[in-house]
Amino acid sequence: MIKKSKKCKKILVVKPSSLGDIVHSLPFLNSLKTCFPKAEIHWVIAKGLEGLLECHPMVDRLIIINKDIWKKLSRMTDTIKEVRQLLKDIRSERYDLAVDLQGLFRSGVITLATRAPVRIGFSEAREGSRFFYNVKVKGGKDVHAVQRYMKIAGALGCDTEEILFPFPLCRSEMKNMEDIRSCIKEYAVIVPGARWDTKIWDAGNFGRLASFLPIQSVVIGGKADMAIAEKVVQASSGKALSLAGKTGLKELIEVMRHARLVISNDSGPMHIAAGFQVPVVAIFGPTSPVRTGPYGAGNIVIQSDAACAPCFKKKCGDMRCMTGISVEMVYEKMRNISCGLRKTDL
Incomplete structure (x- = not known):
């Protein structure tokens, strides 16, 4: 020290x-x-x-x-x-x-x-x-x-016992969030994108999962994620809307701050949600949840039984670690998550 x-x-x-x-x-x-x-x-x-x-x-x-x-x-x-x-x-x-x-x-x-x-x-x-x-x-x-x-x-001699995630509060983005919440009182957040192609679960799967939820889902991402977000919306039976490409980082923080549940690939927004102690359902394939999983209690990490995972590959011709995760598998494990939703709702 x-x-x-x-x-x-x-x-x-x-x-x-x-x-x-x-x-x-x-x-x-x-x-x-x-x-x-x-x-x-x-x-x-x-x-x-x-x-x-x-x-x-x-x-x-x-x-x-x-x-x-x-x-x-x-x-x-x-x-x-x-x-x-x-x-x-x-x-x-x-x-x-x-x-x-x-x-x-x-x-x-x-x-x-x-x-x-x-x-x-x-x-x-x-x-x-x-x-x-x-x-x-x-x-x-x-x-x-x-x-x-x-x-x-x-x-450095600092106290390491208390783990807190001090996110900033920006008043302008809080006002924008109030406008969104006036239209949607309660919502889940879906994050279908990721920096690596190998970390992306099928958009249709996210959409089907959204159709099962008792509350509306908001799909977020950058401009590059707009197409995949639209696929989620199309598969959601009217239960999801897309904000992909419509929020900056400050606004994204506010969206996550007020979410009831987040369903995500291994991604940056997933970690924002975990920092707010919003329950996270995380889909993991080529990366390790031990190193970069959602931090804290009350989260669920879902993986396939692929023997090759985690491989940490950004490109792969055999995506069994992700394709081996079914909507039914995720839905069943979501029943056990503590997210403030009634057990009968999931």
Whole structure:
């Protein structure tokens, strides 16, 4: 454990992505702010995900990076200029502590650029990023991401017993949510999309499941999920409506905050729901619920008996881990979930 310094006035957290991973790091943020209540906390986040931390009372500054552009060779000149300015900006802040929760080469370089007296990250961090830290913590592999991040909080001398997900409250999005709730009093949320094709359960299955529920279902997702969301609606027998492509991250948080139940693939929105302790029914195939399942009690993870899972493949010609999960299997297990619905309703 590092001896806690009372002079820690400015802290940088490097955790650009992804949506679910940033949600998993919120308990770390809560623990860090409780441990260093007077410190400024800055956060490096990827462009497109800043809505998750905007308006957050525990974060004093967001440093937004356009990391997807950095990967394009055609934008190399612009990338070099942007990175140089970023590193210069970070050095000028004179951080006392830099925390790399991402554990990749890019995040390691950003952490090193702070020149902070304490630069902490995971000992098993990838792409050589661990060589940029002067304090290393063993996170482990078969441990949930929330607990893994909290190990760094513990190494900093912070309390790790209480796990809280402090989501921000943005008043404008709360007003928009009130307009939605005036039309739909109670609803379940269906999340049919995912970043990997291998994590996607058939849209028709989600729709059939929605048709069995005693309350209306709202289908959410980004613009890329609009087509799959419409397939869910078409298979729902009039029991679902789509908000895919119509909500930003702030609005998505409010949708999840008031949901009665969430049915989802392994996805970022699933973790937002779990953070609010909304009961989650999670469909898992190629990924491990031990590492990235919905955190907390009262959730149900449904998997097939495919021997090859979890394989962590983003592409696969044999999707038995997902096709082996039937609507009937999910429906039967949903009967046992504590979601405030009457048992006779499911």
